[in-house]
Amino acid sequence: MPRLAYVNGRYVQHGAAAVHIEDRGYQFSDGIYEVVTIVNRRMVDEGPHLDRLERSLSEIEIPMPMTRNVLRMVMRELVRRNSVENGLLYMQITRGVSPRDHKFPDPPCTPSVVMTTRKANFAGHSKFSDGVKVVTVPDIRWQRCDIKTISLLPNCIGKTTAARAGAYEGWQVDADGHVTEGTSSNAWIITKDGKLVTRAATHDILNGITRMTILRIAKEEGIEFEERAFTVEEAQNAREAFTSSATSFATPVVQIDDAIIGNGHPGTISTRILESYMAYCTGDAAPEDDHDAASA
Numbered sequence: 124m125p126r127l128a129y130v131n132g133r134y135v136q137h138g139a140a141a142v143h144i145e146d147r148g149y150q151f152s153d154g155i156y157e158v159v160t161i162v163n164r165r166m167v168d169e170g171p172h173l174d175r176l177e178r179s180l181s182e183i184e185i186p187m188p189m190t191r192n193v194l195r196m197v198m199r200e201l202v203r204r205n206s207v208e209n210g211l212l213y214m215q216i217t218r219g220v221s222p223r224d225h226k227f228p229d230p231p232c233t234p235s236v237v238m239t240t241r242k243a244n245f246a247g248h249s250k251f252s253d254g255v256k257v258v259t260v261p262d263i264r265w266q267r268c269d270i271k272t273i274s275l276l277p278n279c280i281g282k283t284t285a286a287r288a289g290a291y292e293g294w295q296v297d298a299d300g301h302v303t304e305g306t307s308s309n310a311w312i313i314t315k316d317g318k319l320v321t322r323a324a325t326h327d328i329l330n331g332i333t334r335m336t337i338l339r340i341a342k343e344e345g346i347e348f349e350e351r352a353f354t355v356e357e358a359q360n361a362r363e364a365f366t367s368s369a370t371s372f373a374t375p376v377v378q379i380d381d382a383i384i385g386n387g388h389p390g391t392i393s394t395r396i397l398e399s400y401m402a403y404c405t406g407d408a409a410p411e412d413d414h415d416a417a418s419a
């Protein structure tokens with residue numbers, strides 16, 4: 124069955140999908156994106172992803188290209204047409220096509236919308252049972268990391284450094300020696316007294332949708348947590364650690380640079396959080412009200 128992409132109002136063959144060379148996303152990274160996990164044909168945390176997408180757009184003054192309900196219908200239609208049982212949906216919105224000029228076009232141009240899907244199998248992955256290594260890399264990004272911009276070069280550099288060091292992820296470290304987040308995930312530790320710690324959602328990090336769901340799970344399950352900065356040294360001496368995102372869920376971290384975390388195996392609290400998160404994804408993954416979608 125052909126794999127389709129959605130490009131500006133049309134479902135087209137993935138391999139033939141294209142955008143204009145003067146699209147500001149291509150020229151200036153002038154756009155934002157979302158990655159949504161699909162489990163059992165349903166999008167996990169669809170509503171919160173749309174909330175963040177709307178926020179990212181408004182922070183950089185790109186208008187919503189269509190109503191939220193229509194956007195959601197297109198997302199679901201692409202998943203349906205591509206028969207994605209499990210996998211992910213990638214959605215990118217840029218400011219649109221305009222003659223190359225740094226300043227935002229006035230009047231605004233029409234935003235470009237691209238969506239693709241990819242099939243993936245999440246269950247039974249060894250990273251969940253064995254844990255992964257992360258390495259620390261300098262955080263060389265800008266001061267609005269809360270916006271999910273497509274401008275990801277520093278993240279790409281950090282992830283490449285990590286991969287070359289045989290690590291799954293790079294945890295970025297700010298000028299004060301505190302971990303901000305992974306290059307494509309949020310960073311977590313569990314202190315010796317069993318407290319879950321992750322950096323507060325300021326402009327320094329992307330407030331992960333998975334992060335927010337994990338915090339809610341922690342609250343529901345009575346796991347104490349704190350949103351604060353932690354140093355690399357504190358992380359290396361933590362009882363447990365993990366890294367979270369829509370595609371890595373809550374992947375246990377068993378090594379940070381040369382330091383082995385705990386006994387070198389995924390810890391009990393991390394494992395419990397991962398299991399609860401997985402159960403959440405396969406169960407009632409909080410889809411938006413279908414009534415809203417139907418009334419679009």
Ligand SMILES: Cc1ncc(COP(=O)(O)O)c(C=O)c1O
Nearest residue numbers: 307308309329331332333368369
């Ligand atoms: C820099 C960064 N932080 C955190 C995350 C995790 O966000 P989410 O849980 O919404 O996937 C991502 C995901 O791509 C990311 O790129």
